[in-house]
Amino acid sequence: MEPETGNQSEFEPLDSCDERILAVINELHHRDDPIPNDLNDRVEFVLELEAALDAKVASVYRPKEFALMRGDTELAVNQGDPASITFDCETVTVMVTPRPSAAHEMRLDGWIGPEGTYAVEFRSPQGTRRASSDESGRFVIEGLPDNEMFQLVIRPDEALQREGLPAVVVTPAVRL
Template identity: 80%
Template sequence: MKMQPEFEGQGEHGPLDSCDERILSVINELHHRYDPMPEDLNERVQFVLELEAELDARVASVSRSGELVLMRGDAELAVGQGDPASITFDCEAVTVMVTPRPSALRELRLDGWIGPEGTYEVELRSPEGAKRASTDDTGRFVLEGLPGDQMFQLVIRPDEALQREGLPAVVVTPAVRL
C-alpha cells in the first residue's frame, strides 16, 4: 500500500498533521462518551489529600470478590445488588472485612471484622463526614446510619498492645462506594 503524497517522509516522529488531529479528536470524543470524568472527582482528590496530610499510614489493598462490580479500571468499587457483598482489605499485618446491609430507607449498616483479634478504633470517612466505632475484643464493629451510594474509606488504629506486637499505628483502606 502506497502512502499518500502528503504523508510520505513523515515517519513516526514527524510533526502532527490534520490526519493526526482528526484521529486524536475521535479518541477524545470516545473517552468523553464512554469513560467520562467522574462527577465527584474533585471530592475524591480532596478526600485523599486531606488523608495524606493527616496520616503517615499503611494502605490496605482490596481483595477481589466475585460480588463486587469494578468500574473505571478499579478506581471505584461498588457493591453489587441482591445479597450483601463483603469487601476484604489486606495489608501486611491487618485484614479488614466489611459487609454493608440496608438498615433504613436509603441508609446502610456496616458490619466489620478486623484481624488479628484485638481492640481497634475505626473511623469511617466519607464526603458526609466521619463516623467512629470501637471494636470488641474479637475485632468486631458496627457502623450504622450510613448514606448509600457514597464513597467511604476506613481508618483503623490498633490499640497500644497490638502495636507493641508489630501492627502499624494506622491502616487505611482505599475509598470504595457502597
Template identity: 40%
Template sequence: MSELGGPDISAEGRIDEADLAALRAVRELYEMTDPVPAGLIERIKFAVDLEDLDAEVARVCEEHRLVGVRSTEATETRTITFDCSVLTVMISIRPITDETVRIDGWLAPAGEHRVECRSPDAKRETMADPQGRFVVEDVPHGLLQMVIRLSWQEVHGGTPPVVVTPSIMV
C-alpha cells in the same frame, strides 16, 4: 470585575450586555441538560473532611453481592474488601430496615482497633474484638466512610496509623 465575577474582557476591554446574555444562556443550557448532581457538593465536602489528614487510604479490592431468601423476603448482602499496606478490612452490609443496615466487619491483622463509621449526618464508633471482628448496627442508608484507628502503639511504638476507606453507598 464583571457581574459574573471575572475580569472585564472584550475587543474594547469590556463585556457588554450581549456577552452577558450569551453567558447566561449557556449557563441555563448546562443547568437544564447537565445539572450538578444533587448532593455532590455535600459528598465532596464529606469525603475530604477528615480530622486525620495523615491517614492511609485503603482501596476497594473486592466487592460481591449475594441475594438470599428468608421466608418470602429476598435480602441482598454486599461484601466489600478494602486493602492498604497496614490493614485489610472486610465488611458485610446487610439491610435491617428500609432506613438502616448492619455492618459486620473483620480486620487483619486482628486486634482491638477502634472502628468509626462516618456518614454526613452521624458518626458511630465501636471497638473490634481481639480477633478483629466488629459489628455496627442501625447505620443509615446513604454515604459511608470508615476510619480505623489501629491500636498497636504498645507493640510497634510511635503513633498508630489511621486507615480510611473510600466513601461507599450503603
C-alpha cells in the same frame, strides 16, 4: 483513512490524519469517561491525611472471579459474599458486609486484619458512629441508614502501631 504520506514511519511527526484520530479519541474520553469534578479535592484529601495524620488511605479491593473447569462445563466461582466490600492498604485489610436489620436500616458486619483491637468510626452524612473490634478484628455497627454514603476510619491500638501499622486508615466513601 489513508495517511497523507504512504511510507510514514512510526518516528515521523504527526500529520493531520493522526491529529484527527487523536481528536476523536479525546472526544470519546471526555464524553464517556470524564475526569471527576472533585478529583483535585480527592487527591489533596489523601495527601493531607497521609502527611499530617500518618494515615493510610485504603482502596477498594476487587478480587477476580475464579473459574472451575469440569469436562466441557465452566463454573464461575466468586470469593466471599457478593455484598461484601473489601478495603486494602499496605498493612491493613478491612472487609465489611452490609445487611438489612430493620425497615430502612442496615447492620454492618466487619473484619479487620491483622488481628487485634481497633477503634472504628462509621462516617456518613447522618453523623459519626463508633465501635470497637474484638481481639480477632471483628466489629458490628447497627442502626445505619440504608442507601447512604459512608466512610470508615480505622485506628489500630498502640500495640499494633508499634508493630508497624499506621495510626489511621481511611476508606474511600461507598454507598450502603
